[in-house]
Amino acid sequence: MLEAIFAPRSIAVVGASPDPTKLGHRILKNILDAGYPGRIFPVHPGASHILGFPAYPSVEQVPEPVDLAVIVVPATVVPNVAEACGRAGVKGLVVISAGFKEVGPEGRALEMQLLEIVQRYGMRMIGPNCLGIIDTITRLNASFAALYPHPGQIAFMSQSGALCTAILDWSKAQGIGFSRFVSLGNKADVDEVTLLEAWGCDQANNRVILAYLEGIGNGDAFVAVARRVTKRIPVIAIKSGATQAGARAASSHTGALAGAEHACEAAFDQSGVLRARSMQELFDFAMAFAYQPLIPGNRLAIVTNAGGPGIIATDAAERIGLHLAELTPATMAALRAALPSTASVSNPIDIIGDARPDRYRVALRAALDDPYVDAVLVLFTPQAVSKPEDVARTIVEVAAGSAKPVVTSFMGAATIGEALRILNDHRIPNYAFPERAIAALGAMVAQRHWVERPPEEYVRFDVDAERVRALFTRVCSEGRVELGELEAREVIEAYGMRLPKSLLAQSPEEAAEIAARLGFPVVMKISSPDILHKSDIGGVKLGIGDSAAARDAYELIEYRARKYSREARIWGVLVQEQVRKGREVLVGVSRDPQFGPLIAFGLGGIYVEALRDVAFRLAPVSRQEAAEQVRAIRAFPLLRGVRGEPPADIAAAEEVILRVSQLVTDFPEIVEMDINPLVVYNRGEGATVLDARIILRG
């Protein structure tokens, strides 16, 4: 995949220039300087040679097949060039030129035209409006970046070209190497999904994939591809600039709670993409994955020559759920035999300030040999007795070939430069402060959990989809988008969720009669497609105990609905059996423009809005994801039961999530939905939908 772009046998640079101040010259020179081994053809209208290469007036006149064309000509000319490339059998394009979508409607049209040409000829294209691409395996630098990175096993894609230059500059000094380095530009053709898929097939060269993304075009594809790739190669992303696109006016609870940020978070979570909170973290995590084996578990040993940093690391570890390993008696005995009596032989292993490399050797070896240790963090503070570079060399020796990751935090800077170089050269990730090392190990543990997670189980319940389809067609044909309560009940029922018994009354007398049939007490509610929050207008009455009360309630509810809106269509008043008390939760759905249906779960009633204690998952939701979603809210102990209360029927709540997931996956026209409250009874007793709202696409 994308070989024509990353491993072309020949390259044409269209817009190559003899003028050294021009980008077209710079790019040609970059290709040359990086040592690209294939054929290079400058294309220029007049020049006969550029940088020693014979130049051609057009791609079509190049006498040999061209795999990749790098295009750096004015935007308006680009479609013609692409057309010529297509005719000449070029397979890949990197379009550096700007002046497309990013400059407005005309540019957008030009970009559409360009994409059409690319697709017509079956080419693939990076850009337009990008810095270019670098592949250190091919030794290809088809970019105008000022620096060529060290070779390495980190693949990096960025939606910001400037960030690329900054990262190259920074990584060069840090000794961080890359396999591929791509500026995505406008992502007209090749986007983050294409690259993920392509890079995901090359585990040998890409040990970790990094992405800086400002927007994700095709959320579904992203999740689907990322889910597969992340099982093989860790993917770490920064997603910035949560756009306002997702934050459209929302009338339901769930709509108001959800937002682009939650959808993106859920997408990353469900597809195993690790999210970095800062650029620093992105590379801190990357180093650990690129240099070290994946952590086998979450039990950490710390070796340190100073108490303070050991405490700092321990605190940081506990904060993110890394456990300090309990060392075996054998390990402690080995340490005790070799270390001075003032040393601490339990974890953190404190080898004391006067430690020379030999103590580091003993302690690191003992820790790595301990079967209950999964990873070791080695801390070093400069002390008079020990040369940092000797300690570094010792760590490199002992760690070599270990199946457990070893990371270090050599603290300082002035006197440890040589030590840092030794560590980096031997693929030991070093972090200036212990907290950063801990965070990187934490990311490794998350990746480990993801890799070991059993395959997702998707269930399909036996439901009556036809009934729902017919109902939606009818609602649509009436020009409505919001379902009435009776209609919503019908949908809920068709998808196998339990409802309280309920009938529509259209007069006070009928209400009394139905209530008597259902058995007192009953609940009565206004039934109108135009009244959304029924209780806000006094349209809901609880605990109606006899026939007279039912008649009164009918009249009062109808009066209030009329007062609220003369225009509202009133279908009558719903009389419902009053359900037993249980724990009230909410299951809701909103639709994210990028990632599709987003399912919310939280405490119901007024708590959902006040506490904003809601967990989100994208549909379709797997069995495990539903279980995790229910457990992800802070208030989960209320469902598990506190202070001697019996546990709630958590399985029933999970099943409602799964049925709702199936419903909104079957019917993409559902844009918002609230089940609030869902009353969850004690374990084994199920859950009942008390109220549901469904809104279809307008």
Add this chain to the structure above:
Amino acid sequence: MLEAIFAPRSIAVVGASPDPTKLGHRILKNILDAGYPGRIFPVHPGASHILGFPAYPSVEQVPEPVDLAVIVVPATVVPNVAEACGRAGVKGLVVISAGFKEVGPEGRALEMQLLEIVQRYGMRMIGPNCLGIIDTITRLNASFAALYPHPGQIAFMSQSGALCTAILDWSKAQGIGFSRFVSLGNKADVDEVTLLEAWGCDQANNRVILAYLEGIGNGDAFVAVARRVTKRIPVIAIKSGATQAGARAASSHTGALAGAEHACEAAFDQSGVLRARSMQELFDFAMAFAYQPLIPGNRLAIVTNAGGPGIIATDAAERIGLHLAELTPATMAALRAALPSTASVSNPIDIIGDARPDRYRVALRAALDDPYVDAVLVLFTPQAVSKPEDVARTIVEVAAGSAKPVVTSFMGAATIGEALRILNDHRIPNYAFPERAIAALGAMVAQRHWVERPPEEYVRFDVDAERVRALFTRVCSEGRVELGELEAREVIEAYGMRLPKSLLAQSPEEAAEIAARLGFPVVMKISSPDILHKSDIGGVKLGIGDSAAARDAYELIEYRARKYSREARIWGVLVQEQVRKGREVLVGVSRDPQFGPLIAFGLGGIYVEALRDVAFRLAPVSRQEAAEQVRAIRAFPLLRGVRGEPPADIAAAEEVILRVSQLVTDFPEIVEMDINPLVVYNRGEGATVLDARIILRG
């Protein structure tokens, strides 16, 4: 204060050695090398000269007055040396020697002996068991650190000596300078409080004070001193190693929720100490305070030559509550006139990748001149057109003398070294990534808010403390620590909090009679000093509607209590008016061993434990702090009123916090207390204590 230690006119080094491998030699040499201008007297039993200075066999034989003695002799000898110093009129000691409290009981005794000597002679002492001290104003390096820091305006104290060496090493390479640098050691005499107080008086030299602390000895004094100092000088601390000391077994809700971590957090919050979450952050924040004027408000402008980093910075700013300034039309016009049409003249100001220094000049000046901008973050990514050092020089020029802080994020490393030096030399803090710059500005905003906060208002209510004192005396004399419900009610009443009417019944008949008097329905509860969680044993009955039910309830409750424990003392059954429904909250107290009484506020009932949504403040609590505490819980919207509900009587809840604060301040013997629930009615209707537990010191 502490002049004898930080600005001594003369120094004796007791344990100075002619042997260059000895610490005593190293320290003397460090004093010499740093250029200390006062008199230096090595003390050594045999040598006549060390490093060219005449040596003396004891401090007492030094022919001139000695202000400071640096002691580096075996621990067992230290008391004798200190005694000699006292006799010789020495005023300050820095005891480097280890072998005291940190090695066990014998060392602890030795340390007590040493402290007694120090106090008897009115000396002050740093250490023992420390790296020493550095004062760049005096040019004093009384430490065995391998490096002497750049002079600067950051004062640093650390409870870890190794961390001192690491920080010195690191800061040297970063160009970060210090005014004072102290290894606290065992803090036998001078501790964090002493240093805070001393450094807080020298604003000219200490623009910011940093502390790495593992424990705080005297919490009360720390809070009192920090409160004053932080109004003048920002204090940033890392507190690590939350000890288990505070996490003693706790039987009450509040005890289980509180912990050393919460107490420390509250202490820092209430005293204006900024807490850094990592070593990196500690110095990131310090640079901003040391180099730049305090931010006047929270409106930020961003100037960038690249879109991506601008978005990253914007995201980070929004996440921590920094506002992106709305630029005035005049500012935007000025920018439009000077920048190319592709530039963005609204905030973030994007001066585009081909920006040379002139555009940085225009944009930074315009942003600083805008009256609605409080601070400017300048972002730079390396681009072919601009030399980083020219951009740096331009920023330095424009920012010079500005009353608004300017910080930068020059991203990269390989090509920007010279630019970073220029920025650092001219006191522009630079951060490798934009998120760190934003975090530092956020710390500045927090400091600004703290400085501008009006003085705390402490109220004292008119209460009946005598009645409580008498009651506690009685409880104590009976050998009890837990108050019975009636006793707790008495305390609550004496401190002016409202209770439901309630009387103790000692027979079924009496219960029926009392209930009739109070008016049905009533609540009945077991009254026993030995039954803590009454409802857990079925010892509480609600909604008792008539005399027969009251009689039945009495018998049932008594039966259950007996079944629960034959030994429990049962005083009877409390009959209580059933109070109206309201919003239930908890006000609780636990006592932190370091910081004293810690007041908890949260939602009451089962929510307090399940959601752990609790805010803590140390007593005494001021009016503002009580108001903030109530608003600090996530569930505060439930009190303010959601979905058309009227607001609760928040003022009444605050008043209960203040009265409880007064109570636990008046009576240090209260170690735990729960008011749960406190029923808060609608605004203007007050709040009622439904249940209270009080536990005294055993």
